[in-house]
Amino acid sequence: MDLPGNATLDRLPGLSRRVFIGGTALTALLAACGTGTTTTQSPAQTQPTAQPSQVPRRGGILKAGSPPPPTKVDPVTMYDGTAIAITQLVADYLIWLEKDFTLVPRLAEKWESSDGGRTWVFTIRQGVVFSDGTPLDAETVKVSFDRLLDPDSKSAALSAFDGVLKEGGVAATDAGTVTFTLERAFSDFPYLVSAGNYNALILKKDYASGGDIIGTGPFTLTTYDASTGATLTRNPKYWQQDRPYLDGVEIRFYADDQADLLALQSGEIDAQILSRPQLVGPLKGAGDIVVDQVPGTGLTAFTLRVDQPPFDRKENRQAVAYALDRPGVNTTIYDGVGALGNDHLFAALFPAAPADLPQRAKDPAKVAELLGGRKLSFALTFDPPGKDLALTIQAQLKEVGIEVELDQRTSADFYGGDQEKDTPWLFTSANLVGWAGRAVPSQFIVPMVISDGVWNGSKYANPALDEAARAYDAATTDEERRAQAAIIAGALHEDVPVIISVWSGTVRAYNGAKVAGVAAHPSSYVDFSEVTVL
Amino acid sequence: MSAAGVTATRVVTRPRRRFRVALGAGVALIAAWTVVAVCWPVLAPFDPEAQDPLSRFLAPGGAHLLGTDQFGRDVLSRMLAGARPVLQVAPFATALGVLLGTAIGLVAGTLGGIIDEIVMRVLDAVAIFPAIIATVLFVALAGRSVTVMVLVIAGAFTPIVARSVRAATLVEREKAYVEAARLRGGSTIREILPNIGPTVLVEATSRFGDAIFAAATLSFLGLGQPPGSPDWGASVSDNRLWLTNAPWTVLAPALAIASLVIGIALTADSLRGRRERS
Numbered sequence: 091m092d093l094p095g096n097a098t099l100d101r102l103p104g105l106s107r108r109v110f111i112g113g114t115a116l117t118a119l120l121a122a123c124g125t126g127t128t129t130t131q132s133p134a135q136t137q138p139t140a141q142p143s144q145v146p147r148r149g150g151i152l153k154a155g156s157p158p159p160p161t162k163v164d165p166v167t168m169y170d171g172t173a174i175a176i177t178q179l180v181a182d183y184l185i186w187l188e189k190d191f192t193l194v195p196r197l198a199e200k201w202e203s204s205d206g207g208r209t210w211v212f213t214i215r216q217g218v219v220f221s222d223g224t225p226l227d228a229e230t231v232k233v234s235f236d237r238l239l240d241p242d243s244k245s246a247a248l249s250a251f252d253g254v255l256k257e258g259g260v261a262a263t264d265a266g267t268v269t270f271t272l273e274r275a276f277s278d279f280p281y282l283v284s285a286g287n288y289n290a291l292i293l294k295k296d297y298a299s300g301g302d303i304i305g306t307g308p309f310t311l312t313t314y315d316a317s318t319g320a321t322l323t324r325n326p327k328y329w330q331q332d333r334p335y336l337d338g339v340e341i342r343f344y345a346d347d348q349a350d351l352l353a354l355q356s357g358e359i360d361a362q363i364l365s366r367p368q369l370v371g372p373l374k375g376a377g378d379i380v381v382d383q384v385p386g387t388g389l390t391a392f393t394l395r396v397d398q399p400p401f402d403r404k405e406n407r408q409a410v411a412y413a414l415d416r417p418g419v420n421t422t423i424y425d426g427v428g429a430l431g432n433d434h435l436f437a438a439l440f441p442a443a444p445a446d447l448p449q450r451a452k453d454p455a456k457v458a459e460l461l462g463g464r465k466l467s468f469a470l471t472f473d474p475p476g477k478d479l480a481l482t483i484q485a486q487l488k489e490v491g492i493e494v495e496l497d498q499r500t501s502a503d504f505y506g507g508d509q510e511k512d513t514p515w516l517f518t519s520a521n522l523v524g525w526a527g528r529a530v531p532s533q534f535i536v537p538m539v540i541s542d543g544v545w546n547g548s549k550y551a552n553p554a555l556d557e558a559a560r561a562y563d564a565a566t567t568d569e570e571r572r573a574q575a576a577i578i579a580g581a582l583h584e585d586v587p588v589i590i591s592v593w594s595g596t597v598r599a600y601n602g603a604k605v606a607g608v609a610a611h612p613s614s615y616v617d618f619s620e621v622t623v624l
Numbered sequence: 625m626s627a628a629g630v631t632a633t634r635v636v637t638r639p640r641r642r643f644r645v646a647l648g649a650g651v652a653l654i655a656a657w658t659v660v661a662v663c664w665p666v667l668a669p670f671d672p673e674a675q676d677p678l679s680r681f682l683a684p685g686g687a688h689l690l691g692t693d694q695f696g697r698d699v700l701s702r703m704l705a706g707a708r709p710v711l712q713v714a715p716f717a718t719a720l721g722v723l724l725g726t727a728i729g730l731v732a733g734t735l736g737g738i739i740d741e742i743v744m745r746v747l748d749a750v751a752i753f754p755a756i757i758a759t760v761l762f763v764a765l766a767g768r769s770v771t772v773m774v775l776v777i778a779g780a781f782t783p784i785v786a787r788s789v790r791a792a793t794l795v796e797r798e799k800a801y802v803e804a805a806r807l808r809g810g811s812t813i814r815e816i817l818p819n820i821g822p823t824v825l826v827e828a829t830s831r832f833g834d835a836i837f838a839a840a841t842l843s844f845l846g847l848g849q850p851p852g853s854p855d856w857g858a859s860v861s862d863n864r865l866w867l868t869n870a871p872w873t874v875l876a877p878a879l880a881i882a883s884l885v886i887g888i889a890l891t892a893d894s895l896r897g898r899r900e901r902s
Binding site: 347348351352368369372415417418421422474477478480481482484485486488496498 | 673674675677678680681694695696846850851852864865866867868869
């Protein structure tokens with residue numbers, strides 16, 4: 091497996107590996123020793139992106155390929171990777187989420203909490219202007235979040251803020267300070283106003299859905315055609331000095347993954363925005379195509395209903411968990427890019443992830459012992475994106491004598507129906523539900539496994555876990571957070587209401603002979619401000 | 625024998641030989657795939673469902689003569705096993721469609737008049753409705769199963785067969801033997817039916833080829849066989865993403881479809897040629 095970033099390292103123009111490593115080490119050392127710009131920091135918070143030790147080449151256009159967005163590009167309601175990428179080139183967040191899940195101050199210079207984690211005060215960066223010259227102030231930030239918190243906004247951000255922040259909870263204390271008053275203590279709140287909550291872009295006060303997208307980002311959107319692509323040009327008013335290096339970005343839309351890949355191979359584009367691990371995997375090391383990869387926090391939950399047969403019996407759930415060949419799933423479904431799951435909801439990227447739980451592995455003898463001679467068979471319900479994993483689960487469980495009947499539905503059927511009574515994704519005995527990556531584990535735990543979780547498809551109810559989840563969100567120290575994480579992870583690992591076999595990883599392919607600085611991101615986000623054309 | 629006589633004999637003999645060769649090749653292809661559909665558990669070198677993560681996308685050769693797919697499944701074994709679902713659907717769909725179409729066409733052509741008008745306009749209305757939309761609607765209502773595939777394909781074929789049979793019936797209806805039967809008070813349908821047999825046979829063979837394509841298309845669209853089926857259409861659909869990286873995963877089922885359809889087409893052409901000559 092390639093280490094993330096190695097590809098980029100190999101391709102930096104005129105920069106030796108020794109100089110690069112030395113510079114990086116020095117930067118890391120300085121960052122570790124420094125106090126940072128914030129008064130209260132999340133454990134994963136860091137300084138802004140390190141400055142390269144060499145003057146990079148300026149100018150040029152980066153040509154990138156991506157699927158066409160299914161709907162109009164609107165930063166408030168967008169949910170697809172292409173729309174997110176386009177808007178991230180044009181607009182900025184208060185905080186950027188780095189690929190290792192550290193937080194990097196952007197439009198917010200610093201932040202601090204009080205009242206036991208219920209009140210958060212953000213200091214807004216001064217001197218920043220939008221690409222049309224409008225100055226950024228605290229009121230603009232407040233309006234941006236009010237727009238997302240409007241119950242009628244139809245923004246995905248609403249579910250991210252659910253139970254944490256509601257309409258009226260944001261105030262512009264003065265021209266340079268914004269105060270968030272939460273519904274409950276939430277120690278990971280900075281993640282919710284970061285890129286981790288991808289709709290949380292800071293837009294102009296007068297932005298209305300469907301209108302021109304004007305931001306404070308490194309580029310401005312020059313043209314956009316829903317069927318062919320978008321062109322972006324360098325924003326001369328960008329607040330980060332001397333960035334971006336590129337004169338512009340041209341995004342071409344390809345409706346078909348194969349066409350996107352062929353465009354990269356033929357040199358029609360320089361990079362892909364949304365690469366598929368299985369497609370680009372075979373290109374690693376072939377020609378000029380470079381494939382950068384990083385671990386992620388996306389998952390497909392193999393949900394087992396604990397309140398009805400056959401999975402009301404804990405041993406049956408554990409038997410299924412022990413029957414899975416997780417490295418095999420990772421290789422077959424994720425081309426080896428993912429990381430093994432351990433049937434709890436703390437990815438290794440989450441700072442509080444417990445390290446002492448033994449990794450669950452395939453154990454046919456244990457399966458036989460848990461089943462005790464009983465025959466186990468069940469129907470597995472899923473929609474088309476889960477088909478490959480369903481086939482692999484069926485084949486693997488067949489090897490230990492567990493029969494799985496595949497029940498494929500359309501996505502509309504799978505997620506349709508009455509969400510309180512019979513929707514398949516929440517009410518079938520066993521199902522596969524894809525969850526996009528989240529910035530904090532609470533965004534998985536609270537909806538998925540606490541007793542009254544809105545998306546608790548397993549119907550799992552454990553008061554001890556509920557209490558630990560509340561304590562985790564209110565924890566003010568790393569030790570406390572880790573202690574509660576251990577309780578939550580231990581309960582999930584033992585009770586197995588959901589099987590997490592693999593945490594997905596992401597890849598990004600680009601032509602290393604033509605561009606440098608392109609990198610994969612766990613959420614496939616883009617930051618092309620330091621990309622250079624060779 | 626005169627020189628002219630020799631030339632005339634050659635002219636007549638060569639096409640006949642060609643027809644015989646084509647018919648033989650066609651029947652052999654159909655027979656071969658039929659044997660495979662029945663005997664694949666004995667013929668397949670591997671379990672077509674068995675996955676092997678360490679053997680993904682192996683190129684043809686060695687233990688896997690036609691390579692492996694994204695799950696590490698043996699492509700040859702899946703191609704052989706894929707014959708059964710196709711041959712479970714196509715013959716029955718063809719038989720049902722030809723049976724219904726023949727009955728409707730025969731009755732409409734023999735009776736004529738207002739009944740013929742009504743039946744043919746109804747069939748026109750059915751035929752004009754896009755088959756793929758009708759199929760999607762039907763599968764959405766009835767669910768995905770072999771029976772549904774058979775009914776859907778048969779339903780699409782019925783108007784086509786009915787029109788051909790009606791046309792042949794109209795020709796036969798005017799002949800003296802039908803008039804004689806009518807004067808005798810006998811059944812004209814019973815008299816006409818044996819004489820439109822060649823038309824029905826050619827329709828059946830032509831529709832059989834179409835049924836193979838239709839079954840593969842339904843599976844390609846995810847409207848046919850269940851997930852994971854080695855069905856050829858489903859295999860082409862599942863593997864088309866890997867066309868660049870692992871073309872053998874698509875080529876094997878595609879060539880299987882092509883070879884069976886060619887076999888049927890050769891048979892149908894030979895039968896049609898024989899009918900025209902006679």
